[in-house]
Amino acid sequence: MKALRTLIIAAMTGLTLVATGCSVFRGQQSAGSYVDDAAITTAVKAKFVEDKTVDAGAINVQTLNGEVSLAGFAKSAEEKAKAEQLARGVNGVRSVRNSLLIR
Numbered sequence: 001m002k003a004l005r006t007l008i009i010a011a012m013t014g015l016t017l018v019a020t021g022c023s024v025f026r027g028q029q030s031a032g033s034y035v036d037d038a039a040i041t042t043a044v045k046a047k048f049v050e051d052k053t054v055d056a057g058a059i060n061v062q063t064l065n066g067e068v069s070l071a072g073f074a075k076s077a078e079e080k081a082k083a084e085q086l087a088r089g090v091n092g093v094r095s096v097r098n099s100l101l102i103r
Helices: 002-020 031-050 077-088
Strands: 059-064 067-074 095-102
Touching: 002 031, 031 059, 031 067, 031 077, 067 077, 077 095
Parallel strands: 067 095
Antiparallel strands: 059 067
């Protein structure tokens, strides 16, 4: 189980870096802040994968200057609240904008 979790985290990290490259964009100050944001996004997604009460596949996570934005769908108010709680618990997160819709 730990090996699977490690593999998933590594794959998500790799996909994030490949999809975004090493460029700086979206108004960020430096490549370092961009890498920090990518690491935060990956850590939040990994928390969602680890927690079985949150559907990681239904939630889009984006980070800009330490502000995490959650978008997508939650099955209940509890899942929405849990996703926000997990995101707030990640190192480097300054704030969380929870735009999840309950369906």
